[in-house]
Amino acid sequence: MSRPPALFPLFAGLETLEGVGPKTAKALEGLDVTRPKDLLFLLPYAGVDRGRKASVREVVPPTTVTVEVTVGAHYPPRNKGKPYRIAVRDAQLDFQLVFFHARADYLQKLLPTGQRRLISGKVELFDGVAKMVHPDHVLRPEEAGELPSYEPVYPLTGGLTQKQVAKAVGSALERVPVLPEWIDPALKTREGWPDWQAAVRATHAPEGAGDLAPTAAARQRLAYDELFAHQVTLALARSAMRRGRGIATHGTGRLQAHVLQNLPYAPTAAQKRAVHEIAADMAQPLKMNRLLQGDVGSGKTLVAFLALLVAVEAGGQGVMMAPTEILACQHFDGLQPLAELAGVRLELLTGRDKGAARRAKLEALARGEIGILVGTHAVFQKDVEFHDLRLAIVDEQHRFGVAQRMELGAKGVAVDVLVMTATPIPRSLALATYGDMDVSILDEKPPGRKPVKTALVSAARIDEVVGHLRHAIIEGRQAYWVCPLVEDSEVVDYASAEARFATLRAALGEGVVGLVHGQMPPADKDAAMARFVSGQTKVLVATTVIEVGVNVPNASIMVIERAEIFGLAQLHQLRGRVGRGAEESTCLLMYQPPLSESGERRLTILRQTEDGFRIAEEDLAMRGAGDLIGTAQSGLPKFRIADLERQGSLMAVAQSDARRLLTDDPDLESPRGQAVRALLWLLDQDRAIRLIGVG
Structure with a gap:
């Protein structure tokens, strides 16, 4: 797909702009500005009344x-x-x-x-x-x-002055062409948004503070353009994924009914809805690409198992993958009783399987005798062959980006993919990260999960906390003790966990306390976890490695040291490790006074609610989108203009608009489709441009 000629002047070298020499051009790179068009999106963040x-x-x-x-x-x-x-x-x-x-x-x-x-x-x-x-x-x-009577103030970096940036922007603005409209006309009229060219000019010529706000019409329009371009890219990825023909997998419902009749509890309405959505997707001749988002303890395992049964009922196989061996073993233990109820052969495959035992499993898998396989990414090694793989379930998505999702789809001929995450994400962020997927949400807890009592304790009262632990251990209970990640340095972090381990061992006795941290060799980590899971050790001192997925029903106490320096979502995930058994559970948030205002707000929210979605919305409001899922590994796009905290509601509109457009015009050939191509060029959506090229 070639770039529209109207955009050529905006893609020229920076030095073709008036007043930009080699030195200024080099300095502008520090602001991610490498072409004239980038200056259009370098918006002023403040203004001076002149x-x-x-x-x-x-x-x-x-x-x-x-x-x-x-x-x-x-x-x-x-x-x-x-x-x-x-x-x-x-x-x-x-x-x-x-x-x-x-x-x-x-x-x-x-x-x-x-x-x-x-x-x-x-x-x-x-x-x-x-x-x-x-x-x-x-x-x-x-x-x-x-x-100007109101002068815009631009972000700067070393070697740049306001005058230089303003001059370069002014010169870039002279090249702004009139482009055909890519926004849906009804939406544009309803919102009262200006044309693209007028919006770009207006954002660089604010007449007062109101024009700099995310709510100003010109800024909203440009933010929408950015979100829309991003959603078009994801929608193209989704349709490319779905264009790969899937297999229509129709379950008979026989095995599912048998399992549900024999369960000691009834599934929640949310679980039934999710299973229904997944089964309907699997029955389509297109590949499924669905995200199952559920809070800690919302019953994702049952939903996943029923989905796997749909594959088995249709004469196929299912696989469930977890990011670590510990989690794979745990899934296996959790699914085993359900598989027995269904009469389906379930096997576990990890890096530990060697020699003849491994060969026997692989042969049974290739013959189709194993209905459901659970494992780590080892299930994607060359020698692992399925008889008829229909469904792949991936646990803990945020360890995987869009690219890996596509790779996964390539393993089976036409495998349906279901991704599970226990991290509740606010809607706007879920759409930004998983916009190429359809989403099922588990927003209610199964009956019988007891709420976790959450209390705030000052660090000065650590002796009382240790005393409390001593009694709990005598009563046969187990506890986690989480140490903070100090200074983001693995070394210091390791030292703080080691030191706490030593003091607790001295207070509670040899052999009672275990230790797990990021610096340990994986085998030692697994062994320490296994001792805790089996109940040999009663207290597990850990850094945040236990945040994801570990399930020890007998552990009913969670102590989090320096809780005020953790993020809300992380605290919520950690707390979700307890409250899984019959016992009343407690979570003690130990903090170092005095608490900052935001620290106090975080800990108070946590004490008030166990609703992960509400906690995630609060977290977004307090920390901003980049920090929320850790920008480095989130795959979250970097938006120049759109502000997900304040303009997040536009994301849902952008998604439905993008999907509707591609349903009507899959190759972007219509006049509006051609206009959208220009937008994708302007906003560097190279992946989208490649996907259209492929189509």
């Missing part, structure tokens, strides 16, 4: 003021290092302009005595005398029109 005043008397210093003055006498410095002063007079007041390290000949030319000049800068009072140090602007009266 409205004309008759006199400095009209303002209260310190403040920025713009006045016309008559230049008086120059007072060059007598000694080196002293400032150069120039007396000036506006309509009502005499004051001084002050310059440091300035050349006299330059100042004589800039501000000749006896002439009138328009000056703008910050006025301050020094010993009751008004002074302006280094005015931002000095103009002849006839040039006054060049100074």
Whole structure:
């Protein structure tokens, strides 16, 4: 797909812009600006009121003021290092302009005595005398029109000044073409958004603070463009994935009914709905690409198992993959009793399977005798062959990006993919990260899960906490003790866990306390976990490695040290490790006083609610999107303009609009489709452009 000629001037070199030389171009790279079009999306984040005043008397210093003055006498410095002063007079007041390290000949030319000049800068009072140090602007009266009454302030990086950026932006704006409209006309009218060209110009010429807000029409329009382009990319990825023919997998419902009749509890309405959505997808001749999002303890395992049974009922096989061996073993243990009820052969395959035992499993798998396989990514090694794989379930999605999802689909001929995540994500972020998937949400808890009692404890009361643990151990209970990740350094983090392990071992006795942290060899980590799972050790001191998925029903106490430095979602995940058995469970959030305002707010929210979705929304409001899922591994796109905290509601509109467009015009050939192609070029959606090329 070739770039539309109307965009050529925006893709030229930066040095083709007026006032941009090699040095400025190099400096602009620090702001991710490498072509003129990037300047269009480098939006001002603040503004300075440069409205004309008759006199400095009209303002209260310190403040920025713009006045016309008559230049008086120059007072060059007598000694080196002293400032150069120039007396000036506006309509009502005499004051001084002050310059440091300035050349006299330059100042004589800039501000000749006896002439009138328009000056703008910050006025301050020094010993009751008004002074302006280094005015931002000095103009002849006839040039006054060049100074906007409200001047935009741009982000800067080393080697750049506001003047240089403003000049480069101005030059880029001269190249902005009129482009055909890509936004749905009804939506544009309803929102009252300007055309693209007008929106770009307006964002760079704000008339007041209101024009800089995310709610300003021009900014909303550009934010929507960005979200829409992103969703078109994901929708193209989704249709490319679905274009690969799937197999229509129709379950008979026989095995599922048998399992449900023999369960000690009835599934929740949310579980029934999710199973129904998944089964309906599997019955389609297109590949399924669905996300199952459920909070800690919402019963994802049962939903996953029923989905796997659909594959088995249809004469096929299912596989469930987990990111670590511990989790794979746990899934296996959790599914085993269900598989027995269904009379389906379930096997576990991990890196530990060796030799003859491994060979026997692989042969049974290839013959179709194993209905459901559970494993780590080892199930995708070359020698693992399925008889008829229909469904792949991937646990803990955020360890995987869109690219790996596509790879996974390539393993089976036409495997349906279901991804499970226990991390509740606010809707806008879920759409940003998983917009190429359909989403099923488990938003209610199965009956019988007891709420976890959550309490805040000051670190000074650590001895009481240890005493409390001692009693609990005597009663046969188990506990987690989570140490903080200090300074983000693995080494320091490891030291804090080691030290806590030593003090607890001294207090509670040898052999009672175990330790797991990120620096240990995987085998030692697994062994320490296994001792805790089997109940040999009663207290497990750990860094956050236990956040995902570990299930020890007998563990009913969770102590989190320095809870105030953890993120909300992380605290919620950690707390979800307890409350899985019959016992009343407690989570103690230990904090170091004094608590900051945000620290207190986080811990209070946690004490008030166990609803992961509400917690995630709060987290987004407090921390922002990038931090929420850890930008490095989230695969979250970097948006230049869109602000997911404040404009997140636009994301859902963008998704349905993008999907509707591609249903009507899969190859973007219509006039609106052609306009969308220009948008994808403008916003560097290379992947989308490649996907259209492929189609």
